[in-house]
């Protein structure tokens with residue numbers, strides 16, 4: 223007998239009542255166990271709709287979701303939708319008891335039949351998420367990022383097989399984000415849990431995910447590893463989602479020294495080298511965006527604007543003249 227897929231959507235569609243456009247159209251998708259899969263797409267593309275159908279929070283109009291061969295029932299078919307082996311964390315931490323301690327919020331997810339085991343498991347999960355020092359604080363006194371850690375601890379303490387994350391780091395400031403992302407990757411490595419996440423943030427999905435699924439207007443446009451999709455996206459849409467790239471017409475490409483054979487080219491800022499040769503100084507620095515160890519330069523020539531990364535010691539100021547050499551590009 224062929225292997226039963228782990229988590230599997232078969233041609234699922236969702237048309238919201240009162241609308242003519244679908245949230246999601248005939249999506250078929252297989253989630254790889256033990257990996258982090260990120261669903262990415264522009265706002266309104268159907269990411270959350272797809273995630274909620276996989277989790278069983280929304281019933282598809284057409285199609286079916288299976289978890290290890292078992293059908294996932296949505297709220298229209300089942301009083302408590304979803305599956306015991308799945309948990310979801312969103313950016314809202316509404317189900318936390320603000321006036322109880324972190325420890326109690328997390329321990330409350332386990333039955334009290336074996337108190338010793340309950341204590342051991344609570345301590346283990348708080349350690350795993352680097353939260354023991356917060357264990358006896360009230361949730362109300364925590365930062366947004368710390369509350370999000372409590373929500374994740376509650377979700378994973380029962381050792382679900384799948385964790386769904388819907389924009390979980392939205393409310394978390396940048397400094398906390400990286401730590402939390404690292405801890406989730408570590409948990410995936412150690413426990414083998416499968417994570418399916420939705421995110422807006424290219425840096426986040428590129429560094430966290432093992433697999434990316436790109437959706438547009440409710441349909442999958444492509445999928446693959448972050449490296450593969452970043453380096454050679456099949457679609458202009460994917461390139462624009464993953465990078466702050468320069469999109470140029472063939473005519474504009476020509477002015478940048480590139481002979482294009484198709485209608486448009488994409489050049490990532492880091493694919494452009496600066497050239498200080500006196501005969502090459504055709505571009506005017508319009509803006510300098512300080513990024514610490516590098517700077518983003520916004521350059522202009524004959525009405526064309528391009529973004530370039532400058533990682534050299536020599537820094538620029540608006541009005542300076544510079545040359546460029548495009549090292550790599552993609553054509554669409």
Ligand SMILES: Nc1ncnc2c1ncn2[C@@H]1O[C@H](COP(=O)(O)OP(=O)(O)OP(=O)(O)O)[C@@H](O)[C@H]1O
Pocket residue numbers: 238239241244245246263264265266267268269270271272
């Ligand atoms: N409850 C609803 N009723 C009607 N239309 C809805 C409902 N929920 C979502 N939609 C519509 O379905 C489409 C997909 O929405 P969805 O929330 O899945 O997109 P998304 O990619 O997650 O967007 P965002 O990144 O902005 O959260 C959008 O056009 C949205 O307006």
